[in-house]
Amino acid sequence: MANICLQATGGGAYKFADLFKEKLSVSLDKEDEMECLVTGANFLLKAVHQEAFTYLDGQKEFAQIDPNDLYPYLLVNIGSGVSMIKVDGDGKFERVSGTSLGGGTFWGLGRLLTKCKNFDELLELSHQGNNRVIDMLVGDIYGGTDYAKIGLSATTIASSFGKAISDNKELVDYKPEDISRSLLRMISNNIGQISYLNALRFGLKRIFFAGFFIRGHAYTMDTISVAVNFWSKGEAEAMFLRHEGFLGALGAFMSYETQCLDGLTVNKIPQRFPISVSSAGNKIYCSMNGKSNGNESIECTVYGT
Numbered sequence: 001m002a003n004i005c006l007q008a009t010g011g012g013a014y015k016f017a018d019l020f021k022e023k024l025s026v027s028l029d030k031e032d033e034m035e036c037l038v039t040g041a042n043f044l045l046k047a048v049h050q051e052a053f054t055y056l057d058g059q060k061e062f063a064q065i066d067p068n069d070l071y072p073y074l075l076v077n078i079g080s081g082v083s084m085i086k087v088d089g090d091g092k093f094e095r096v097s098g099t100s101l102g103g104g105t106f107w108g109l110g111r112l113l114t115k116c117k118n119f120d121e122l123l124e125l126s127h128q129g130n131n132r133v134i135d136m137l138v139g140d141i142y143g144g145t146d147y148a149k150i151g152l153s154a155t156t157i158a159s160s161f162g163k164a165i166s167d168n169k170e171l172v173d174y175k176p177e178d179i180s181r182s183l184l185r186m187i188s189n190n191i192g193q194i195s196y197l198n199a200l201r202f203g204l205k206r207i208f209f210a211g212f213f214i215r216g217h218a219y220t221m222d223t224i225s226v227a228v229n230f231w232s233k234g235e236a237e238a239m240f241l242r243h244e245g246f247l248g249a250l251g252a253f254m255s256y257e258t259q260c261l262d263g264l265t266v267n268k269i270p271q272r273f274p275i276s277v278s279s280a281g282n283k284i285y286c287s288m289n290g291k292s293n294g295n296e297s298i299e300c301t302v303y304g305t
Contacts, residue, residue, distance in 0.1 A: 005029050007252040009036040034085060036251030037077050038093045041208065043254060044243055045070055052208060052239045055221040056229065063239055074204045076195045077247065078211035080104030084198050097198045099191065103213030106187045113183070114176035122180050123217050129181030134174060136162025160186035181219075188220050192227025196236055207238055212245040 006020075008028040020026045044051045050062040075085040075093075082102040087093045107119050116122040132155075138147050139154030140163070146154045161182055164174075191209075199207050207228060214220055221240055228238040243250070 003027075007031055007255050009033050009248045009252040031252045031255045033248060034083065034093065034095055035091075036248045036255065037083075037210075038075065038085060038087055039090075039251035039254055040247035040249070041075050041210065041241070041251075042070070042087070042090055043250060044241060044247070045208070048243070051242055053242070054225065054237050054239055055218070056225040056237070057222065058218065070206075072202070072204055073206035073208060074195065074199045074202070076191065076207060076209045076211075078102050078191060078209065078213035082191055082194075082211075084195060086198075086202055086204065096202065097194065099194055101187055101190055103187075103211065106183055106213070110180055110183055113171065113179050116176070116180070120215075123184070123215065123220075125177045126180040126184045127219060129175065129177035129179070131157075131178065131182040131185045133178040134161050134163050134182040135159065135185065136165075157185065157189070160189075184220060185223055188223035189227045192224040192238065193231050195224075195238075196228045196231045199236060200232070205236065207236060208241060209238055210241045210244040210247050214240060214244050216244070 004025065005027045006029065008017075009031040010033050013028050013030045017028045017030070020028055045065050046067040052063040052065055054061050054063060071092075072086060072088045074096075075087055077083045077085065080103055082099045083095055084097040085093050086096045103119075107122060110116055110122040114122065114125060116125060135157045136159040137154060138152045138156045138158050139145065141158055142154070144154060146152060152158075167173075195207055195209070199205070209221075209224055214224075221238070225238040228236055241247070
C-alpha cells in the first residue's frame, strides 16, 4: 500500500491525526495554521481576479487589488474564535490581536438558546428574525429619538439582548429567529469594531475578513461592514474573500513547494476557471488562465506513490 502523507493545518491536524492513521493509513504533515492562512490569502489576492469584494446595504462590489501594492493589510480570520493578523509581505506577518467571541460563540449560544441542529440552520434562522424585538436601541432609551449630539441614531443598538431585562418574558416567549438574529448581530458587530480598532492601531487601510463563519452570508457581511464603517466614520471599509473558507487548506497545499516532490503526482481538475499546476525540482507552480465570473471553484489534489 502507498505511504500517503497529506499536508494539514489547524487544530484538526493534531486532534484527528491518530484517526487518519488508524482508519486510512494516512499520515498528516502538520503545517502552521497562521502561516497557511496568510499564504492562502496572499495567493488568492494576487492571483485570482475579483477575489476581494465589499458588501454594504445589500450591494456587492468587487475590489481592484494591485498585487504590487497589497501590503500591509489586516487579515481577520473568523473561525471558532477570531485571529487578527497584520500581514506585511510573503512570510511576513504577526498575530496582533483576536477575540474568543467568534463563530464558536454564535453556534454554541445559538444551539443552547434555539435548539438548532447545525450552524447553517442557525444562520438561515437569523435571516428570518428581527433583532429589535430583543436588542435595546438608542431610541428605546431616548423615547424614539436619536442621540444626535454624539452621532447615534435611534436605531443604533445600545445593548444587545437588552430588552430581555425589562420585558418580563421567559426564553420560550421569544422567537428562535429573533434570538439568532440578535446573537449574529452582537458577534458580528463586536468583530467589526475590534478589527477596525486594530487596523487603526497599526495604520492599516485594508481589512480582509475570512473564515468559515461568514459563508457568504449577506447579513453577517453587512453587519461587519456597518461596524467598520461606523467606527471609522467612513474612512475604512470591510472587504471579504470569495474563497473565504479555504485559506488554510490552500496554504497547506502550497507548502508542498518547500518540500521535495519526488514520487508525487499532481492531479489538476479545472472547473470553469482553469488553474495550471506543474512541478519542477522542489517547486509547485500555480498560474491562473483566464478571468473569473465570480462563481468558480478550484480543486487540486496531490497523491503519494
